[in-house]
Amino acid sequence: MPSSLSIGVGLRHPHYQDVLEQRPPIDWFEVHSENFFHLDSPALDSLLKIRQRYPISLHGIGLSLGSAEGVMHAHLTRLNTLITRVEPFIISEHLSWSVVAGRYIPDLLPIPYNQESFTLISRNIAIAQEFLKRPILIENPSSYVEYKDSDRQEVDFLISLCINTGCKLLLDINNVYVSSKNHGWNARDYINAIPSHLVGEIHLAGHTLKTLDENTTLLIDTHDDFVCEEVWALYALAIVRFGLVPTLLEWDENIPKLDVLVQEALRARDHIKSSEHA
Amino acid sequence: MLEKLQKTFVESLYSRSADLEFISSKDKQKRFDVYRKTVFEVLRKSLELTYPGIWKLLGEECANGVAHRFCLQREHLPTTACLDDWGRDFSSYLATVPELTQLPYLKDFAHYEWLKAEVYQLESEPEVTAFQLEGLSEEAVLNGTFQFLPSARFFSSIYPIHRIVDLIDDIEQEGVSLSEGACYGVLYKNQQSIHTSWIQEDIFHFYSNLWAGKTLGEAAEHCHQNYPTFNLQDAILLMMTKKIVHAFALG
Numbered sequence: 426m427p428s429s430l431s432i433g434v435g436l437r438h439p440h441y442q443d444v445l446e447q448r449p450p451i452d453w454f455e456v457h458s459e460n461f462f463h464l465d466s467p468a469l470d471s472l473l474k475i476r477q478r479y480p481i482s483l484h485g486i487g488l489s490l491g492s493a494e495g496v497m498h499a500h501l502t503r504l505n506t507l508i509t510r511v512e513p514f515i516i517s518e519h520l521s522w523s524v525v526a527g528r529y530i531p532d533l534l535p536i537p538y539n540q541e542s543f544t545l546i547s548r549n550i551a552i553a554q555e556f557l558k559r560p561i562l563i564e565n566p567s568s569y570v571e572y573k574d575s576d577r578q579e580v581d582f583l584i585s586l587c588i589n590t591g592c593k594l595l596l597d598i599n600n601v602y603v604s605s606k607n608h609g610w611n612a613r614d615y616i617n618a619i620p621s622h623l624v625g626e627i628h629l630a631g632h633t634l635k636t637l638d639e640n641t642t643l644l645i646d647t648h649d650d651f652v653c654e655e656v657w658a659l660y661a662l663a664i665v666r667f668g669l670v671p672t673l674l675e676w677d678e679n680i681p682k683l684d685v686l687v688q689e690a691l692r693a694r695d696h697i698k699s700s701e702h703a
Numbered sequence: 704m705l706e707k708l709q710k711t712f713v714e715s716l717y718s719r720s721a722d723l724e725f726i727s728s729k730d731k732q733k734r735f736d737v738y739r740k741t742v743f744e745v746l747r748k749s750l751e752l753t754y755p756g757i758w759k760l761l762g763e764e765c766a767n768g769v770a771h772r773f774c775l776q777r778e779h780l781p782t783t784a785c786l787d788d789w790g791r792d793f794s795s796y797l798a799t800v801p802e803l804t805q806l807p808y809l810k811d812f813a814h815y816e817w818l819k820a821e822v823y824q825l826e827s828e829p830e831v832t833a834f835q836l837e838g839l840s841e842e843a844v845l846n847g848t849f850q851f852l853p854s855a856r857f858f859s860s861i862y863p864i865h866r867i868v869d870l871i872d873d874i875e876q877e878g879v880s881l882s883e884g885a886c887y888g889v890l891y892k893n894q895q896s897i898h899t900s901w902i903q904e905d906i907f908h909f910y911s912n913l914w915a916g917k918t919l920g921e922a923a924e925h926c927h928q929n930y931p932t933f934n935l936q937d938a939i940l941l942m943m944t945k946k947i948v949h950a951f952a953l954g
Binding site (some may be wrong): 459460463464465466469470477482486487488489492493494497499503512518522523524525527528529530532534536537540542545569570571572573574575607608641643645652692 | 704705706708709710712715723724725726727730733734735736737741742745746749777781782783784785786787788798823824825826827855866877895921
């Protein structure tokens with residue numbers, strides 16, 4: 426276990442210049458891979474300058490590992506080229522799908538948890554890892570619906586995927602919380618079910634409460650607010666269970682100033698101290 | 704089964720009357736609306752980023768409505784997960800919207816904004832300098848060909864798009880008369896910055912001929928025939944000072 430926690434922040438366009446000028450006290454940054462697929466863009470130019478000072482993690486949102494038609498070779502090729510340029514220390518993707526008939530649906534859509542999708546996603550992850558010549562991390566999704574075709578728990582599906590393919594888990598604590606509330610799962614049971622050696626990174630983020638009717642609410646994974654106390658409490662549990670796993674704060678909407686973002690990310694250290702004293 | 708499920712899921716995004724039989728959750732319509740909203744909002748935002756001037760010209764409410772209608776046509780879905788690649792068809796779509804027929808310049812204005820977005824992603828190259836042409840005979844120069852920057856894109860319109868661009872940037876201006884006529888421009892990227900040079904019609908056609916691979920002499924002759932006042936020296940000087948060419952090859 427490392428002696429200190431490695432804390433990162435999701436790097437978004439409004440902060441490129443601030444990061445270069447202020448050099449915030451953060452250990453690493455994570456970006457969405459697809460935002461840098463154009464290799465001559467000013468955005469990649471800025472990222473490579475930041476890369477000279479900070480490690481970078483590439484977090485994909487469009488590989489569509491859950492697509493029935495398989496992963497797109499052209500996407501893998503662009504990702505691989507970006508990897509060569511950026512030399513990330515982590516590469517991650519989502520347990521989701523977003524491509525049908527060669528058309529991209531810009532969302533992380535849920536998959537049914539059954540044998541058919543397990544076989545398909547195992548194959549797609551294996552293809553991706555073979556192409557990229559390295560293991561990747563898979564993030565647990567936030568979701569708003571469950572399928573009739575599912576016949577197993579999401580967490581069991583993920584654990585089996587990791588064991589079957591050699592990939593690791595990017596455990597998004599906010600997603601665990603959001604999906605647990607939306608579907609009536611137990612978030613602590615979810616986290617406690619995961620073998621400690623499988624978690625390679627943790628995500629934290631904020632969410633929004635949406636009222637469906639008088640008796641029903643839904644949590645939406647909006648990444649537009651501070652991390653709520655319930656998620657911090659689950660994070661403390663996760664750190665006790667998984668050790669000092671690299672931890673990232675994501676904030677994608679209503680993005681605050683960089684110093685606010687950094688301070689919120691650094692709160693992760695406070696929660697570790699709290700959990701040590703508990 | 705998974706393939707069928709995913710196709711049904713996407714069809715349901717476009718149909719509020721879909722029965723969503725594949726979902727077991729309660730309140731499935733309201734829950735599924737989250738996906739409908741997210742997908743179309745991501746696409747709308749992407750268009751707004753690419754076409755900020757269209758949003759200013761139409762106003763937010765109207766532009767959002769037009770964008771939503773564009774996105775509701777399934778053939779307009781992106782073909783890659785890199786949304787920087789997506790949105791080219793929006794400019795020609797604007798010309799098909801019945802409510803916008805009173806704004807005939809919108810399509811060209813949108814095309815100009817698309818070119819800016821495209822140029823942003825393209826490669827910058829070192830520029831050629833006048834020094835590299837020194838010492839060559841006039842004949843050698845006239846038989847040579849110029850290579851434009853890979854990012855160079857040519858733009859023309861029968862409407863004064865350049866004046867509309869100025870109008871959007873400067874709210875003090877009173878307005879633009881479409882009778883001001885055509886405009887011609889070349890967009891390019893240098894030092895990670897995007898530039899637009901608005902140029903005369905004769906120079907535009909001279910550059911277009913060079914772009915198409917004609918020699919300097921051929922392009923100049925073509926322009927002299929069609930534009931009696933065409934000045935070759937001015938055209939070359941402008942090209943060099945604006946740094947829109949990066950190589951010169953002898954014939």
